[in-house]
Amino acid sequence: MALLAVVMCVNFASCSDDEDENNDGGTVVSGKLLRSMSEDDNNNYLFSYNEKKQLISATLGGDKINVKWSDSDIIVETISTSFKEEPANFIIKNGIITSTVWDKETETLTYDNNKHLIKISGDKTCMWSWGNDNISKFSYYDGRETITCTCTYYADKENKHSTIDINALRLYHICGIEYADLLLMAHPNLLGTTNKNLLKSVTSSDGWTENYSYEIDKEGYPTKIIVTETNEYGSSYNDTYTLIWQ
Numbered sequence: 001m002a003l004l005a006v007v008m009c010v011n012f013a014s015c016s017d018d019e020d021e022n023n024d025g026g027t028v029v030s031g032k033l034l035r036s037m038s039e040d041d042n043n044n045y046l047f048s049y050n051e052k053k054q055l056i057s058a059t060l061g062g063d064k065i066n067v068k069w070s071d072s073d074i075i076v077e078t079i080s081t082s083f084k085e086e087p088a089n090f091i092i093k094n095g096i097i098t099s100t101v102w103d104k105e106t107e108t109l110t111y112d113n114n115k116h117l118i119k120i121s122g123d124k125t126c127m128w129s130w131g132n133d134n135i136s137k138f139s140y141y142d143g144r145e146t147i148t149c150t151c152t153y154y155a156d157k158e159n160k161h162s163t164i165d166i167n168a169l170r171l172y173h174i175c176g177i178e179y180a181d182l183l184l185m186a187h188p189n190l191l192g193t194t195n196k197n198l199l200k201s202v203t204s205s206d207g208w209t210e211n212y213s214y215e216i217d218k219e220g221y222p223t224k225i226i227v228t229e230t231n232e233y234g235s236s237y238n239d240t241y242t243l244i245w246q
Contacts, residue, residue: 031219063079065180065182067183075088083178096191107175115193133193137149138151149204150202152200154197157197164222208231210230214226226238
């Protein structure tokens with residue numbers, strides 16, 4: 001699954017800074033909606049929403065996901081010219097995903113009393129630990145071994161929208177379907193309470209580190225995210241992501 005994708009800007013109707021609300025059981029993002037993200041390698045994603053601010057589709061080149069919402073679930077269907085897979089069913093309760101079902105596999109999500117996601121279990125197991133209202137540590141199995149990562153944050157920078165966190169903190173592991181991360185990038189609150197502050201770094205037990213820096217608009221939303229990754233051999237490279245909000 002790709003780390004992050006990028007999208008070209010398109011014109012959509014603007015949205016207001018409304019309070020979070022439940023529409024047909026789905027949690028919508030308060031404030032701005034993510035309309036596009038573009039990576040410096042020319043990967044592009046476009047996000048489209050309905051009048052209720054719910055994601056209804058996202059595209060990457062010739063690939064696409066369609067999203068259908070109801071009171072009790074969200075169905076994500078992948079349409080691709082290069083592969084085929086069964087739709088994923090995200091079961092929701094009070095606006096939060098409680099389990100996912102795809103290809104006869106079920107993942108169960110566990111939250112603490114503050115609606116922090118702390119575990120998924122089923123076909124695979126991933127765990128997240130929290131401190132100061134941010135994910136401080138997480139672990140997952142990469143197919144060979146269990147990887148543990150520690151995280152730091154910018155204490156002076158509020159997290160307005162957890163777009164980068166979905167991939168950086170491996171939150172997409174809640175479902176194995178291709179491009180399922182796009183739903184979560186558009187609606188991170190579907191995974192409960194999100195990080196309070198902007199992510200600063202992730203350091204892995206297998207020797208790599210990712211450092212994050214940001215350009216933000218006057219309302220505090222990131223318009224550019226620069227990721228510097230250093231591998232276990234000391235080699236570094238940068239990825240730059242440009243975000244468009246409305």
